[in-house]
Amino acid sequence: QVQLVESGGGSVQAGGSLRLSCAASGSTLTTYAMGWFRQAPEKEREFIAYISRSGRSTYHADSVKGRFTIDRDNAKSTIYLQMNSLKPEDTALYYCAARAGVYGLGSQSPAEYQYWGQGTQVTVSS
Secondary structure (H helix, E strand, O other): OOEEEEEOOEEEEOOOOEEEEEEEEOOOHHHEEEEEEEEOOOOOOEEEEEEOOOOOOEEEOOOOOOOEEEEEEHHHOEEEEEEOOOOHHHOEEEEEEEEEOHHHOOOOOHHHOOEEOOOEEEEEEO
């Protein structure tokens, strides 16, 4: 079983950047494909990006493509989400999640992930 802890959230003005981190412990990170999701108040959890177990395959939602980049450093048991050109609509609680098995591939569906962090808040002001 893996434990996940997100960090790096905060408040930023529109157009700014943040880099979120998700540190894993309790299990080898290379066991899991990893994803980032976000949830704004009164909205459903939204897929942002995933990265395969090896790191060779990534996928980003259209809403963040070209602005956000998912990455991982298996040696540090950490995944990252670099967020540039932030917009007020990016304001949400951001979660990382781990998915075991299934050939090490990620998924856009939150239900496919077995482990979740507690989230880190990102607030973008106009």
